Amino acid sequence: MPAWGPVAERLVSRATGGLSAAALTVPTAYGSRALSGPRLSELLAAGRRLWEEVETGAEPSSGAPAVQDKVRQGLEALQRAAAMVAQLDLFSENEELEEIASADLKYLLLPALLGALTLKQVDLSRRLEHLESARAHFWRFLKLCRSYGLGSFHLPPAAASPPGEEDAGSPCPGGPAAAQPSLVAMASSRQAKIERYKQKKELENRLASMRTFVEGGQADEDQIREFYILQIQKWINTSLEEIESIDQEMVILRSRAPPHGTSRQARTPLKPFILTRDAAQAKVFGAGYPGLPTMTVDDWYEQRRRQGVVAGQTITDEELQKQQQEKKEEEDDEEALQKARNWDDWKDTHPRGYGNRQNVG
Known part of the structure; x- marks a missing residue:
C-alpha cells in the first residue's frame, strides 16, 4: 500500500480540478480509501460546532469545567485541521480568489475560529499569553483575506505596541496640538464601528436566508461560494473588533504586571518588641x-x-x-x-x- 505525502496529496487535489480537501481520497490496489484519521471537513465541522455551543451555551459561567472541556476539544480539532491545511498548501498569497475551489473557501475561517476559541480560555495566570495567541490568529486570518482581496479594511499591526511606545514622539497629551488629532481619531473610530455594525447585521440577514439551502444541499456551486464568502466577510468584521478589544486589554494587563527585574525582594519579617x-x-x-x-x-x-x-x-x-x-x-x-x-x-x-x-x- 503506497504512502502518500503532502506534496502528492496537493498534486491529487490540483489534478482533480479543484476537488475539495474534504473529499480527498487515496487510490489503492483494493479501490480507494480516505486519508487516515478524521477528514479535514470533519475536524472543521467539529471545531465550529464546539465554538457555537460555547458561544450560545446556557452555562452560567464560561469558566465551568464543561465549557472549558469544549474549548479544549475545539482547539484540538481546529489545530489539527490547520495543520492539515498547511500540509496540503491549500492557500497561497500568490493565488487569486477565483483559483480556490468553492468547497475549500470555508477553510479560510480556521485562523479566525482558532482565535475565537483561544479567547474563551479563562486561565488568568496565562491570560496575556492567550490574548497574544488569539491576536496572532485573527491577524493571520485578516492578512490572508487581504491577499485574496476579500473586503476593504485597514490591516492592523502584526503585534500590539507595548504601553508607551505608541505615544513616543507625539506632542504632549495636554497640548492643543495633540487634542485635535485625538478627537479626529475618536470620531473616525466611532464611524468605522458604526459601519462595521451595519455591515455585520446585513451579512447576518443574508446568511440566515441562505443557510437553509446550503446546509440542505439544495444550493448550486455559485450559491455555496457566495455563502462562504459572506461568512468570511462577517468574520473579518469580528476579527477587527476582537483585535481592538485585545489591544485594550493587553495594555491594562501589561500596566498591572511588574516590570522584569524590579520585583521586590522578600525581606525578613521584623520581630515584635515590647517597651x-x-x-x-x-x-x-x-x-x-x-x-x-x-x-x-x-x-x-x-x-x-x-x-x-x-x-x-x-x-x-x-x-x-x-x-x-x-x-x-x-x-x-x-x-x-x-x-x-x-x-x-x-x-x-x-x-x-x-x-x-x-x-x-
Missing part, C-alpha cells in the same frame, strides 16, 4: 479598651462624700428622711390644724378687701 514602660502602664490603665466596673455609682459617690469632695453640696438620704418626718409631725399638730381650719372659714365669710375703707390700709 517595659508601656507594659507597666498597661497594667495600670488597662489595654486601651473599657474594663469591667469595680464599684457602683452610689459607692463612688459615698466615697467622694467621705473624702469631703462633695460635702455641703447636697444632703444625704438620712437627712432627707429626717426632714420629711419633721414636716409630717408638723402637719399632725392639732393646734396648727385647727388654726388653719379657722383661717379657711374666715376667708369663706369675709370677701377679699373686707374692712378696707376706700383702699386705705
